[in-house]
Amino acid sequence: MDSNQLADKYRVAAPRYTSYPTVPYWDENNFDETQWRERLIASYRDSPEGLSVYVHLPFCESLCTYCGCNTRITKNHGVERPYIATVLKEWKLYVDLLGSRPVIKEIHLGGGTPTFFSPDNLELLIDGITQQAELHKDAEFSFEAHPNNTTEEHLKTLYNLGFKRLSLGIQDFDPVVQLVINRVQSVEAVENVTHMAREIGYSSVNYDLIYGLPLQSLNGLTTTLNAVIRLNPDRIAFYSYAHVPWVKPGQRRYTEAHLPSPDLKKQLYETGRGLLVAAGYAEIGMDHFTLTTDSLYQAEMKGTLHRNFMGYTEQQSDVMIGLGVSSISDCWTAFAQNVKTVEEYMRIVDAGRLPVFKGHILNNTDLVIRKHILNIMCRGGTSWFFPEERDENFILGIQRMKSLADDALVVLTPYDLKVTPLGKRFLRNICMALDARLWAHKPATQLFSMAD
Template identity: 65%
Template sequence: MEQNYKALADKYNVPVPRYTSYPTMPYWDPNTFNRQSWEDSVRFSFTESNAVSGISVYIHLPFCESLCTYCGCNTRITKNHGVEEPYIAAVLKEWALYLQIFAGTPVIRELHLGGGTPTFFSPQNLRLLISGILKDACVHPSAEFSFEAHPANTTTDHLQVLFDLGFRRLSLGIQDFDPRVQFIINRHQSVEQVQTVTTQARGIGYTSINYDLIYGLPHQNLEGLINTMNIVAGLRPDRIAFYSYAHVPWIKPGQRRFTEADLPNPEQKGKLQEAGRILLLSYGYQEIGMDHFALPADELFAAERDGRLHRNFMGYTEQHTQLLVGLGVSSISDSWYAFAQNVKTLEEYLLQVNQGELPVFKGHGLSDEDLQIRRHILDIMCKQRTYWDAELMACVLPEVLKRLEPLEADGLVYLSDHGLQVTETGKRFLRNICLCFDARLWADKPATQLFSMAI
């Protein structure tokens, strides 16, 4: 690592949120939320925005046949595929409950299948699910449908059925091609399998293929990462998410298969991140926001160039809708004015939906101050700049500016009377910059570690 960057990485490698929302989930206030207030918020947001920009829909499909020990997602491990149809029926019932709240036809602009392993489900059952969602909706002319897939179980039928339903973007979980790393994280896919799925998808007509890669995994080293990157460069995905492994065994017991001794130390992890980043740039990828890279021909690059990049619970997207509806166990929804999360266990989810109840169990109603801070954090994450009106920010601006001063001294931001611009160096520390605006965290600093490290 370049010496100055190493010093900055050492200084700013602290636990910090990833800011897919503000306030972050540990700071949601239960006193601002109940099921009725959530329904009212959804109805208001739908009425305000559906006809203008449409809505986003995220569907969580939690099943996996085996546990990837690095995984931080909500999953249910089973080889019993008899779980597919009852779960789909419940998701469609939940969707029907939202249709009653909308009191109008939703215009779907963004639809994403996440997991778990969406390709755990048979192509026929995925058709049943998506057809059930779309039959009472309109599809926006600029809609983007995407899904996550495991290279080892994604078939040509999966690709064709979803393509026929409107899907054009595919995200493959790779993580690392090193056999030692794959063994300890229990995530196995060969280069041949990845190449086959990629080639088939392109042949069918998919226009954007993403690979997920992780740095900081157990037993990962520089030689193995460089080899993985060289293989990926040969396969030439349109987008790459290259992000940090979050070690949280107190939340995800599967991570106890290995210990901190098996992980790269902070200096080694920083070298992995920097080496991967430099390689991706050398292959012609452009850095997008935080942890994302895209070829210049990909729509994600165009979205950042044109100032249209958006970030929500699904990550970075070129689609910006006010209302995001999360369906399925543990899914998170966003009406812009409030957040809500579904219950986290499969049994609770099925019980509540089959009783005709929205399965939300916690959330947060955003205050006026929350909405202001949220805008600034989104602008920093997506545009690397933000502007403020001193009068509107009077309640929080002095504290924010004070917290930003050391970052300006370290060359991470340029400050003016009315805003900030992130520097080239600062683009690698977006989470730390956003942290300066996080009024709720600074008012109640956590006594224990709640968030992953910045690097």
């Protein structure tokens, strides 16, 4: 079976596996805040490496119609200080819960648009977090930025606070695509921010690109990739567009008829991948490409690459605390998600309570499968030992892998699995074979974007 036939065969709705179980399969009926607190305290006590902190800053001045994130559209910058004050109150609740000054190994600011906030307010936020904590000697800070509103003052302020990585959302430079997705920025704006960041001393600049966007063309994406390669970012996230209008109504600005056909979408991916590899970028995990000088590449070579709700990282930590509206926290044995509206989030925190409204407590089967899915996503394979891991659902998942082995996507032995170079494009499908909760309760309607 050639690569086109395989792409057609495995073009199914599939999770991205930033977690296992995936959010639609969380068992919310068996979750409560007391269990979350207990699991978090126990996990942090057993995590000498410290914890990661994700802060969701939801505000944007305009809606990017492709976006699947939790956002609040406003031009009123008076929302900044009250929101930051609430985030710091939430952080204090977690500090008090953990019972000591937590050790922070990683901070990431996501959104929304973190650079919606003024440099002074971002400094207020980061100082408020770090003053109640200890920083790990290898701590790394990163943030997401919009090329159109990221100023030199933003970059200098955050750099002085310890940030050495930034990620610029580009998606596509084609003006036709930019117009329909309402995300307009020029090559010159991106080049200017990239140049300023490097002059200041940032060690890694990431660009986010998407293939499969409405009205996207092969020529347009090729022009975008050539411009990106000229600017030479350290990392590139090259994502498949997730069309989920039943979740994000903004995507109803266009219809499926405006999206590239499955054949064109395959060409877009293969062309983009080919250009990046030819330019010297190494393929990392799923959807990521890095220069060989970047620490993410070095982490994969050392077998220390990690993946969480923030994406791929070289920071190993079993505990991630998500602050802000809709943020998800993870302590390896449990997940908890914050409420999804700004008003409810602020009301609950102001009342002195953690703003979690749902979550999942992992059982033994979940923990076994989670470990192996993470290994596949980060290390390109996994191994197991019986009878220690003789879990019925895991064994069924390994049996489902046999068809993928027949298609040369994996090499399967009685005690391990390795993803082949051909199979690297199909990581979502490979992980899905192990997904016991999905197989036990196949959805009646589409929950996930297509794996293509």
